[in-house]
Amino acid sequence: MEILSAQNVTFSYPDATESVLDDIHFTIQEGDFVLLCGPSGSGKSTLLRLLKEEIAPHGNLGGNIYYRGSMIKEQDRFLLAKEIGMVFQDPENQIVMERVMDELLFGMENMGYTTDKMRKKVAEMVHFFGLNDLVNKKTAELSGGQKQLINLASVLLLEPKLLLLDEPTAQLDPIAAKEFIHLLERLNDEFGITILVVEHRMEELFSVANRVMLLDKGHLVVDQSPRKAAHQMYPEFQSFLPSTALCYMGISQQATKPDQIPLTVKEAKQWISTQELKQPTQGHGTIVEKSPLIELKAIDFQYTKHSTPVLYNLSFSINKGEWMALVGANGTGKTTLLKLIGGLIKPQHGTMKYNGKKVKNIDPQQIGYLPQNPRIFFLHDTLKEEYQEIARKHQKREEEVQSLLEIFQLADLLDRHPYDLSGGELQKAALVGILLGNPSILLIDEPTKGMDPSFKKEFGLLVQGLVEEGLTVIMVTHDIEFAASYATRCSMLFQGDITVTEPTKQFFQENTYYTTMMNRITRDFHTPALVTLEEAMLLSPNHIGS
Numbered sequence: 001m002e003i004l005s006a007q008n009v010t011f012s013y014p015d016a017t018e019s020v021l022d023d024i025h026f027t028i029q030e031g032d033f034v035l036l037c038g039p040s041g042s043g044k045s046t047l048l049r050l051l052k053e054e055i056a057p058h059g060n061l062g063g064n065i066y067y068r069g070s071m072i073k074e075q076d077r078f079l080l081a082k083e084i085g086m087v088f089q090d091p092e093n094q095i096v097m098e099r100v101m102d103e104l105l106f107g108m109e110n111m112g113y114t115t116d117k118m119r120k121k122v123a124e125m126v127h128f129f130g131l132n133d134l135v136n137k138k139t140a141e142l143s144g145g146q147k148q149l150i151n152l153a154s155v156l157l158l159e160p161k162l163l164l165l166d167e168p169t170a171q172l173d174p175i176a177a178k179e180f181i182h183l184l185e186r187l188n189d190e191f192g193i194t195i196l197v198v199e200h201r202m203e204e205l206f207s208v209a210n211r212v213m214l215l216d217k218g219h220l221v222v223d224q225s226p227r228k229a230a231h232q233m234y235p236e237f238q239s240f241l242p243s244t245a246l247c248y249m250g251i252s253q254q255a256t257k258p259d260q261i262p263l264t265v266k267e268a269k270q271w272i273s274t275q276e277l278k279q280p281t282q283g284h285g286t287i288v289e290k291s292p293l294i295e296l297k298a299i300d301f302q303y304t305k306h307s308t309p310v311l312y313n314l315s316f317s318i319n320k321g322e323w324m325a326l327v328g329a330n331g332t333g334k335t336t337l338l339k340l341i342g343g344l345i346k347p348q349h350g351t352m353k354y355n356g357k358k359v360k361n362i363d364p365q366q367i368g369y370l371p372q373n374p375r376i377f378f379l380h381d382t383l384k385e386e387y388q389e390i391a392r393k394h395q396k397r398e399e400e401v402q403s404l405l406e407i408f409q410l411a412d413l414l415d416r417h418p419y420d421l422s423g424g425e426l427q428k429a430a431l432v433g434i435l436l437g438n439p440s441i442l443l444i445d446e447p448t449k450g451m452d453p454s455f456k457k458e459f460g461l462l463v464q465g466l467v468e469e470g471l472t473v474i475m476v477t478h479d480i481e482f483a484a485s486y487a488t489r490c491s492m493l494f495q496g497d498i499t500v501t502e503p504t505k506q507f508f509q510e511n512t513y514y515t516t517m518m519n520r521i522t523r524d525f526h527t528p529a530l531v532t533l534e535e536a537m538l539l540s541p542n543h544i545g546s
Contacts (some may be wrong), residue, residue: 002026003162003194004051006234008063011046013420016059016420020046022218022244024063028211030161033188034196035205035226037240038215040424044198047215048164053077053195067162081320081501082111085160087452089167090373091147091178094154095139100131103139103150107158120408121157129153143330145176152183163187170449171372173478178204200452203481203517206230206242207263214240227530233257239453243481244268247536251275268521292353293320293441293472294341294362299350303337310336311347312496323463325487325504327480327514332493334476335372335445341474342369342443368439372446374430375419383429384414390408390436404432407462424450428459442466445476460486484508484516484531505531 009024021043028034036044050056050065053072065072072080088094097103104125108118126135131153134146142150148168155163165184169177181204186191199205206212212229214222214237222229222237230245239247244262248271262268294317301311310333318324326334339345342359354362377531380386391401405411408428413421421429429452434442442463448456456479464486467473477483483490483504490507491498492514500507508515508531516531523529530536 001030002027002066003030003032003068004049004196005066005541006063007066009047009050009052009065010062011043011057011059013057020059020218021050021215024218024220025207026213026220026223028194028196030194031188032194032196032211033185033191033209034211034213035209036196036198036213036215037200037202038452039217039454040422040428040450042215042452044215045166045422048086048166048196048198051162051164052084053080055086078111082158083157083161084164085155085162086164086166087148087151087168089157089170091144091151092274092373095147095149098138098140100137100139100142100150101135104135104154104157107154111158125153125157141185143176144171145173145180145323145330148172148176148180149183152180156187160193162194162196164337165195165199167199168197169199169201171330171446171478173327174480176330177201177478181205181208184208194474200450202242202453203244206245226263227258227261230261230263237454239457243536244521247272247518247521250533250537265517265520269524271519272525283361291320291356292317293355294318295353296341297351297353299340299347299352301333301345301347302338310496311340314350314497316491316498316501318472318474320472321467321470322488323448323467323475323486325483325490326474326476326493327478327483327490328493333496334493337493338369338443338445338476341441342367344369344462362441363435366440367443368434368437368441369443370427370430370434370445370447372449374426377430377433378418381417382415383410383418386418386429386524387414387436388434390433394435394437401436404435407458408432420426422450424452424455427451428455431459440470440472442473444473447475448477448479448482456482457485480508480514481516481532485534 005027006024007074010019010023014020038044046057050061054077057194061455067075067080067084095103097106104122105118108121126132129149134142134150138434139150141146169180172180184195184197185208188195188256197205206226209226212222212224212226213220214229214233222232224232230241233241234249242263247268248262262271285314296314296316299311299314300309302309314337326337328334334347340347341362343364352359374544380389387401408431413425418426427447431447448459451459460482462475468527472546475487487504489501490504491501508519518530518533518536522536
């Protein structure tokens with residue numbers, strides 16, 4: 001039975017010369033699990049928000065959107081608010097109450113549920129999600145993964161028929177993200193909830209969804225089952241495919257056999273076990289010895305006097321001109337460590353050295369810092385005004401600004417308000433502003449959040465080039481595949497301390513769960529196991545490029 005459809009949907013923002021969505025047609029059946037993907041700015045988030053009346057963007061909408069056979073704009077908003085639920089990318093943007101229990105009750109109270117019904121439904125939901133240890137906590141005390149779980153539970157308490165999710169795992173660590181996706185799969189399988197999810201995390205979702213839709217420049221160019229979609233997307237949109245499919249199609253050159261394309265690690269391991277592949281040459285991860293630039297020793301930090309220390313007896317060093325990735329679960333202190341290096345907070349104990357000399361703070365002129373929420377970077381109404389102000393401050397020529405805008409593909413968005421940009425576009429826009437300051441140290445917190453896979457590669461190569469020119473990068477990330485491809489070393493935080501720092505390839509080869517898809521596929525067939533897709537391409541007797 002049809003639950004959602006779009007006919008000739010076109011949308012443009014106020015005063016925009018081009019449409020964000022152009023003549024979109026699709027039909028989603030009840031019980032479908034649909035993955036919506038595509039480049040940043042292709043219209044994914046705009047389309048998703050148009051399906052949720054109370055947060056639909058302002059602009060010029062053409063065509064019609066139907067829910068259960070009737071136009072959305074003609075239906076009861078109370079009913080739609082209950083039956084169409086949405087989970088946003090940033091957990092912080094959805095939580096409104098101070099305590100978890102109040103957050104769970106909030107939606108039902110607004111819908112007029114009785115006290116007895118609310119108590120019954122919350123008790124049932126707490127048991128289903130295993131939230132017993134969280135219900136009496138303050139929402140501010142929760143990790144990113146826990147907050148996203150509370151957001152999902154709050155939406156599900158209203159018993160939605162259609163669940164919309166806009167990059168829900170963007171701020172979750174790899175293990176929490178996997179658990180969240182498996183929970184969505186369970187909701188779809190066991191309760192028949194229709195799911196439409198916008199996501200750049202393809203490695204897990206391609207094997208869970210039963211349909212894949214791809215938007216490009218406002219047009220719906222792919223709408224197929226996952227295997228057929230993979231076949232149709234290769235090679236033009238190959239950066240949006242999971243490593244399992246890319247490994248198969250790149251090495252075997254059998255992209256013409258969609259029914260055989262592996263989508264899970266199990267399927268990929270079964271296929272690769274039948275192949276005669278040569279041993280790979282040494283790949284990414286070789287470290288050139290350099291002198292330490294920043295050294296931290298015995299660092300302790302806690303936000304309040306009686307709270308648990310976030311960093312405890314931490315020691316850490318980074319060399320000049322390298323790209324260090326800080327990984328670990330949500331709540332282990334990664335962002336806190338980044339803020340401490342950037343001088344935004346001060347440790348209670350411990351010492352810091354910069355270029356071999358003990359200092360209290362590093363000169364802020366040397367540091368460029370991009371936080372998790374790039375919105376706080378912007379002060380003006382348009383990107384053009386923002387960059388003009390930064391250029392004046394740092395005495396930059398217009399040609400230098402234009403060069404960065406072209407590299408980051410932002411030249412056509414200069415007249416847009418920063419808040420009107422997609423998540424990926426906002427990340428890129430903030431990075432341009434930071435790089436205009438010519439920092440020697442770049443601190444970046446989840447830089448690939450919201451970036452589409454194709455731009456991730458461009459961004460990685462860009463920063464890699466800056467590192468080769470002497471820029472030192474410290475990156476907090478949950479994007480394991482990105483870190484494996486570009487970072488020179490990786491450090492893992494656990495309970496406020498660095499448990500291990502190793503060259504990137506060695507780090508991921510030796511991990512079992514906190515590792516890449518390619519490592520999981522090849523670990524039983526190659527010694528040492530591969531880490532990146534680029535290495536896998538070298539396995540082919542014909543040396544197929546990635």
